[in-house]
Amino acid sequence: MLEGLYAQKRVVKQLFSKIDLEPQFELPDGNKIALMGYTELLGQSISIPGPLLEFGEGDSVTLILNNYSQGAPHTIHLHGLDANQANDGVPELSFSVKHLEQGKYEFVAKHPGTYLYHCHVVSPIHVQAGMYGVIVIHPKLYGKIYGYSYEGKEYTFLTSEIDTHWHTKEFIQHAYDSNHTEISIPDYHPQYLMLNGKSNSDFLFDHIEVFSDYPRRHYNSLLHFANIGNCGNRFIFPSGFLARVVSTDGRPIPEGVDTVNILEVMPGERYDILLSNESLDNLLDSGIILVEYFDLNNSKVLGVQKIRIVHIDLPVVEKHVKQHARIFPNPTSDIFEITLGKIKVDQVKKTTLISIDGNKLKSYESFQKSFDLTGFPDGVYILQLHFDQTISTHKIIKH
Numbered sequence: 504m505l506e507g508l509y510a511q512k513r514v515v516k517q518l519f520s521k522i523d524l525e526p527q528f529e530l531p532d533g534n535k536i537a538l539m540g541y542t543e544l545l546g547q548s549i550s551i552p553g554p555l556l557e558f559g560e561g562d563s564v565t566l567i568l569n570n571y572s573q574g575a576p577h578t579i580h581l582h583g584l585d586a587n588q589a590n591d592g593v594p595e596l597s598f599s600v601k602h603l604e605q606g607k608y609e610f611v612a613k614h615p616g617t618y619l620y621h622c623h624v625v626s627p628i629h630v631q632a633g634m635y636g637v638i639v640i641h642p643k644l645y646g647k648i649y650g651y652s653y654e655g656k657e658y659t660f661l662t663s664e665i666d667t668h669w670h671t672k673e674f675i676q677h678a679y680d681s682n683h684t685e686i687s688i689p690d691y692h693p694q695y696l697m698l699n700g701k702s703n704s705d706f707l708f709d710h711i712e713v714f715s716d717y718p719r720r721h722y723n724s725l726l727h728f729a730n731i732g733n734c735g736n737r738f739i740f741p742s743g744f745l746a747r748v749v750s751t752d753g754r755p756i757p758e759g760v761d762t763v764n765i766l767e768v769m770p771g772e773r774y775d776i777l778l779s780n781e782s783l784d785n786l787l788d789s790g791i792i793l794v795e796y797f798d799l800n801n802s803k804v805l806g807v808q809k810i811r812i813v814h815i816d817l818p819v820v821e822k823h824v825k826q827h828a829r830i831f832p833n834p835t836s837d838i839f840e841i842t843l844g845k846i847k848v849d850q851v852k853k854t855t856l857i858s859i860d861g862n863k864l865k866s867y868e869s870f871q872k873s874f875d876l877t878g879f880p881d882g883v884y885i886l887q888l889h890f891d892q893t894i895s896t897h898k899i900i901k902h
């Protein structure tokens with residue numbers, strides 16, 4: 504995740520669609536349900552959500568669906584992505600993939616942001632059964648999204664629900680029945696409100712780390728929110744934190760939209776949020792983002808999940824780099840030099856110079872003390888020092 508840049512490339516990703524013949528997905532109370540879903544490997548058991556699919560801005564993606572679900576045809580609908588009709592996974596408008604067949608979806612990951620994928624065959628049933636997941640397109644330049652900077656980590660939170668009556672062996676295996684025996688569709692009354700496939704407010708495993716010692720102007724964690732359920736969600740941010748909505752549907756939010764205290768995310772919607780401390784003078788030890796699930800028919804709140812925010816100190820090496828590493832001169836007209844101060848030369852595993860649009864210009868498998876920008880156009884360049892656990896990024900200006 505700390506990899507500084509995602510070069511534009513061709514990416515081929517395979518998914519398998521499968522069906523549980525016996526209930527095996529365990530809910531927090533030990534209850535087991537059957538799923539129909541996507542896995543990365545044929546031998547993997549199905550879980551919800553499906554695999555997180557991550558691509559880089561500009562990547563040309565081929566997504567292959569191998570159907571091993573013993574009956575029902577499936578698709579991968581690319582919800583919100585700029586795929587053309589033939590590749591969008593809506594069966595009536597393109598194709599569906601039958602049992603033991605393979606289908607291919609091609610698209611270019613044009614706009615950074617958060618998207619969903621799900622099966623579009625009898626969607627209410629196949630999606631509830633487990634056929635869904637999140638697609639994240641990372642900005643080409645790490646730490647920059649739609650004009651905002653962030654230096655922290657990225658987190659993805661997907662909300663959904665489970666109604667166990669839709670997950671009995673009989674119900675899930677109905678897809679397996681080639682005679683299409685009629686079954687009755689139960690009313691939808693979810694008993695489990697899911698956040699990233701968990702539902703016991705077990706937020707300790709999904710906490711957000713924000714770095715205490717970044718100045719306020721660094722919006723420091725990038726959060727991807729998506730809702731694939733049938734409930735509405737309200738993300739309620741704790742005081743002491745600023746939540747800025749930067750994009751939705753892979754499009755920037757128009758300027759003038761400021762920070763929010765509460766963000767409503769309706770079924771199918773996705774948002775990218777930058778989360779930071781409100782002020783450095785008033786650092787809170789922690790905070791909790793409450794996620795409310797409400798019934799769209801009567802606005803009744805059915806329950807909540809919680810995401811804990813934890814302050815941590817910067818990784819030691821990164822702190823050292825900030826304190827000790829110097830680049831001089833900067834701005835430069837030709838040569839610049841890097842001094843490491845107290846940092847040992849052999850701690851740097853790689854030194855890379857990158858153009859502002861993400862192209863690798865020079866790369867060395869060790870510490871490189873000086874660079875010559877003679878012949879390079881004026882502008883901004885990025886220098887990266889790669890350490891074992893982290894990468895420090897420095898802006899170089901040539902003029």
Ligand SMILES: [Cu+2]
Nearest residue numbers: 577622624629
């Ligand atoms: Cu399906």
